[in-house]
Amino acid sequence: DAGITQSPRHKVTETGTPVTLRCHQTENHRYMYWYRQDPGHGLRLIHYSYGVKDTDKGEVSDGYSVSRSKTEDFLLTLESATSSQTSVYFCAISETGAPWALHFGNGTRLTVT
């Protein structure tokens, strides 16, 4: 999957606990993204990064923070997990030029009980 590794692949956690998901790429792409997928909603952008230490919010960023200290790693943190954050989380990377296709990781299934 275009050199993208997400970890963990599955996680069950309790409401109120902090959770960090990791995305690691080997493609040296500048842009990295976190999306969540929920039934009936398609995919929605949480946060994205356009370089080391450069990040911005997407359409559903509340309750999430991100960090990117190295080109290859993009971390998504749920500071205090809630049941509404139960979802499948996908990391994606994109090329800098056309055709700008997103390449997705295999996803992390997160369950908040």
Next chain:
Amino acid sequence: ELKVEQNPLFLSMQEGKNYTIYCNYSTTSDRLYWYRQDPGKSLESLFVLLSNGAVKQEGRLMASLDTKARLSTLHITAAVHDLSATYFCAGGYGGSQGNLIFGKGTKLSVKP
């Protein structure tokens, strides 16, 4: 605000038949994407359409873009079981190429 609507959301087809999935978007988008997702798997990029009138084909799938009508279509020719999957369209917005608004997906089931 960009909104993307796909229809139908569910599609049951017989092998050998043709059908079209429609993707309407609400405001100007400079790029339109089609992805495929198999159950429990990641998303696979199928097509990227960047200009009005763009048409791309891969095997039994053909995608087109009409920016004036704000419509993209994914046409399936002579469907086979292996095409069973969920298909998403997505429109690009904002300064970052990966800021996409996805449709809800069309779950395609091809039956013998």
